[in-house]
Amino acid sequence: MGDLVVGIDIGTTKVCTIVGEVRPEDIFIVGLGIEPGRGLKKGTVTDMTALSTAIAASVHKAERVSGYDISRAFISLAGSHMASINSVGTVGLVGNRGVTSVDMDRAIENARAIAIPHSREVLHVVPRSYSLDGQDHIPNPLGMHGFRLDAEVHIITVSTSSVANLEQSVQAAGVFPDRFILNPLASGDAVLTDVERDMGVVVIDIGGGTTDIGIFVERTIWHSAVIPVGGDMITNDITHWMHVSFDVAEAVKVQHGFAREKGVSETETFLVQPFGEGMPEEIKRGDLAMVIEARVSEIFELVQNEIKRSGYDDLLRAGAVLTGGCALLPGIRDVAAEVLGCPVRIARPEKLTGMADTLRSPAFSTSIGLLRLGLQMDTLSTTSPASNGGGSSKSIGKRLGDMFKRLLPDEG
Numbered sequence: 001m002g003d004l005v006v007g008i009d010i011g012t013t014k015v016c017t018i019v020g021e022v023r024p025e026d027i028f029i030v031g032l033g034i035e036p037g038r039g040l041k042k043g044t045v046t047d048m049t050a051l052s053t054a055i056a057a058s059v060h061k062a063e064r065v066s067g068y069d070i071s072r073a074f075i076s077l078a079g080s081h082m083a084s085i086n087s088v089g090t091v092g093l094v095g096n097r098g099v100t101s102v103d104m105d106r107a108i109e110n111a112r113a114i115a116i117p118h119s120r121e122v123l124h125v126v127p128r129s130y131s132l133d134g135q136d137h138i139p140n141p142l143g144m145h146g147f148r149l150d151a152e153v154h155i156i157t158v159s160t161s162s163v164a165n166l167e168q169s170v171q172a173a174g175v176f177p178d179r180f181i182l183n184p185l186a187s188g189d190a191v192l193t194d195v196e197r198d199m200g201v202v203v204i205d206i207g208g209g210t211t212d213i214g215i216f217v218e219r220t221i222w223h224s225a226v227i228p229v230g231g232d233m234i235t236n237d238i239t240h241w242m243h244v245s246f247d248v249a250e251a252v253k254v255q256h257g258f259a260r261e262k263g264v265s266e267t268e269t270f271l272v273q274p275f276g277e278g279m280p281e282e283i284k285r286g287d288l289a290m291v292i293e294a295r296v297s298e299i300f301e302l303v304q305n306e307i308k309r310s311g312y313d314d315l316l317r318a319g320a321v322l323t324g325g326c327a328l329l330p331g332i333r334d335v336a337a338e339v340l341g342c343p344v345r346i347a348r349p350e351k352l353t354g355m356a357d358t359l360r361s362p363a364f365s366t367s368i369g370l371l372r373l374g375l376q377m378d379t380l381s382t383t384s385p386a387s388n389g390g391g392s393s394k395s396i397g398k399r400l401g402d403m404f405k406r407l408l409p410d411e412g
């Protein structure tokens with residue numbers, strides 16, 4: 001029996017609650033509740049009442065399906081208010097003795113002590129690597145001898161008020177947010193292979209409202225960013241171009257959309273009912289692809305700028321891994337490869353069992369990543385507790401036990 005955990009992925013277009021048993025070889029999905037997203041724009045709360053109603057509906061669905069009463073959960077967090085920085089912390093090892101886990105924690109704690117504005121708070125402190133007496137790139141120095149230990153960490157900070165708004169929306173839905181996890185960390189955990197993480201890779205999760213970027217080198221995250229662009233912008237472009245409602249444009253995108261003009265035959269057309277009482281209009285699929293390609297290229301140019309800004313663009317030997325709902329757009333891989341100039345793989349969560357059919361889609365990478373990563377973060381003393389302060393003092397068993405009460409005896 002693995003650990004049973006709950007994750008709530010609060011996205012712009014959907015809220016997804018998953019109850020799953022995290023096992024070494026797979027994740028067994030016990031319950032699932034998906035609701036249309038409301039009250040969140042570009043990863044920032046715009047309507048707390050609408051958002052908490054959507055969260056509550058998603059949680060209730062997952063409760064009904066799983067037979068568990070959900071009281072706590074790991075929560076996804078995006079928002080272009082996030083910022084990331086790398087920092088180093090040092091401790092002296094008196095008497096050239098072996099490094100202990102306390103030394104490692106102290107070095108990380110020192111690395112964490114950076115000056116940040118009052119309006120921001122630290123969300124994650126992820127250890128990248130250690131160096132001992134100047135010898136760097138040591139993944140785990142435990143027990144090794146030296147005089148001076150340096151810990152390199154990746155620190156993610158977020159706007160305090162943005163997190164407070166999300167926290168309040170989750171609590172209003174009757175759930176205690178056990179830990180907030182940044183989207184690109186969760187997506188990376190769900191879809192990247194060990195080889196990719198070793199070689200250096202960028203994971204790009206393009207959702208409805210945000211594009212989440214995580215650069216992984218030597219197995220850990222070295223850079224993260226969230227850009228406020230996504231599939232909703234493509235849909236908006238179609239809305240303006242075709243003079244149709246957002247819903248019609250969304251349906252057109254999903255049914256007929258293609259990310260490359262070159263990939264579509266010149267003769268292909270489809271019919272659309274525009275605003276007003278006119279006759280259905282015949283639209284060339286190639287023209288639609290041209291509109292989509294312009295926006296998709298722009299999104300990847302922004303991603304490319306961010307990769308360059310990180311300074312790690314030369315280290316991505318495994319190229320890019322594309323996920324999020326927009327990865328389903330046919331032709332998008334080619335546009336990504338062209339703009340980024342590297343190999344691109346489209347990824348979805350794998351190794352799922354139980355009620356997993358719906359979840360084997362790029363749209364659910366963040367949702368699935370929350371479960372295993374949330375659990376891992378709880379077991380690592382070297383990662384920071386979430387903004388709510390939960391995590392440091394209570395024992396893991398107690399916390400996971402608190403996540404839900406069983407409603408039905410042994411038959412979830």
Ligand SMILES: Nc1ncnc2c1ncn2[C@@H]1O[C@H](COP(=O)(O)OP(=O)(O)OP(=O)(O)O)[C@@H](O)[C@H]1O
Binds near residue numbers: 207211257328329362
């Ligand atoms: N088959 C498809 N073809 C093209 N686009 C698609 C397809 N399926 C989903 N999308 C797009 O994917 C986007 C939603 O992706 P996703 O579910 O990852 O977003 P989200 O997690 O709700 O949002 P975010 O993470 O940005 O807050 C929408 O813009 C939607 O139109």
Ligand SMILES: [Mg+2]
Binds near residue numbers: 011183207208366
């Ligand atoms: Mg998302």
